[in-house]
Amino acid sequence: MRDAILVVVHAFGSGPEADLARGALEAAGIDAMIQADSAGGMRPHLAWASGGFKVLVREEDAATARDVLEPQGKSRTDDGES
Numbered sequence: 001m002r003d004a005i006l007v008v009v010h011a012f013g014s015g016p017e018a019d020l021a022r023g024a025l026e027a028a029g030i031d032a033m034i035q036a037d038s039a040g041g042m043r044p045h046l047a048w049a050s051g052g053f054k055v056l057v058r059e060e061d062a063a064t065a066r067d068v069l070e071p072q073g074k075s076r077t078d079d080g081e082s
Contacts, residue, residue, distance in 0.1 A: 005059040006033075009066050011052035018053035021069055028068045030061045 009032075012018040018034045025032040036053040057065045 006056040007059050007062045008035075008054045009057050009062055010069050011054045013052055015053050018055055021055050025055070025057065025065055025068055028064070030057055030065050030068065032057050032065070 010021060012021065015034070015036065018036070022032045022034055033056050034053055035056055055065075055069075
């Protein structure tokens, strides 16, 4: 991901959730990385103060990445009503 503009496509409350999302993105052919300030993994609760465990992708892959991470059958504008 050298020399790329990175954007956050989703933030999670835990590292394992972010790892699963990164795996789903990579399975879809989208390079992804996780950004979190957790003191080298020793203090995962610190990540909450900086917005959680953020999944980042290249700017040009952001729309596709959001589609991959979106629950099936639910759009970003869906308010839960049928």
